[in-house]
Amino acid sequence: MEHLKIASDNYVAFTFFIGTMAMMAASVFFFFELNNTSPKWRTSVLVSGLITFIAAVHYYYMRGYNLETGDSPTFFRYVDWILTVPLMCVEFYLITKKAGAKIGLLWKLIAASLVMLVTGYFGETIDRGNSVLWGVVSGGAYFYIAYLVWFGEVAKLAQTAGAQVAKATRILGWFVLVGWAIYPLGYILGTPGGLFGIQLVSDPAAASHAMDIVYNIADAINKIGFGLVIYALSRTSED
Ligand SMILES: *C/C=C(C)/C=C/C=C(C)/C=C/C1=C(C)CCCC1(C)C
Secondary structure (H helix, E strand, O other): OOOOOOOOOOHHHHHHHHHHHHHHHHHHHHHHHHHHOOHHHHHHHHHHHHHHHHHHHHHHHHHHHHHHHOOOOHHHHHHHHHHHHHHHHHHHHHHHHOOOOOHHHHHHHHHHHHHHHHHHHHHHOOOHHHHHHHHHHHHHHHHHHHHHHHOOHHHHHHHOOOHHHHHHHHHHHHHHHHHOOHHHHHHHHHOOOOEOOEOOOOOHHHHHHHHHHHHHHHHHHHHHHHHHHHHHHHHHOOO
16 A cells, blocks of 8 residues: 655645644534524524535545545535535625625526536637637626626625625625636636637646646635635624
8 A cells, every 4th residue: 555645845645634634623613603693693603604615525535536646536526516606695695685786687597607617617628729718608607697797786785685685795796706707817827728729838747737826726715715704794794
């Protein structure tokens, strides 16, 4: 049996390891805090915990996969996203529901996130030759979500849902606009010719390492940060 250990200069394996710990710790925090969360916000905080818990299980697997093979765990990365990004859409729906959000809004957000992720997966795996095209389609769906949160239905409902919900929605909007924009950067770094034919990292192994590090950092910021915004909302809301 070979003993696999993380070399001190293996930053990819290290960020998978730290990512696993961070997601586990965040999940424990959200779940344990449920007991002293008001019933009105309990489902939202529960969903925050589900997001980091699903990620923790995937990170545990991806960490082992990457350590044993040295490869990028692309398939399970996308399985993770396909489960957790729609749950982030559920968060937007839950916090605007009292202001009258309809189930149709939730489906719009989920549909856009599925288009964004499925097209991204095609570009990264089965049709890399057209990675730019898939990236552009995926980016379109991404901008639609950002539009809904900043100017569309989510923004409008949040304005009538009280000052605290409006504020939280604005912060979550920044996560979508800035935090989520880190992902296309990882895609461009890791996919051959990803930036309209321009190769940022020419060595394929180095390119996929850069991509994994960028994705791992983005996941920690977005999944845990998103959950903490919801948690803060559950503590400050006056109504
Ligand atoms: C917890 C996981 C999250 C929040 C994942 C978000 C992923 C994205 C916003 C991915 C977006 C992409 C594009 C906008 C274009 C290139 C392909 C993707 C899928 C990396």
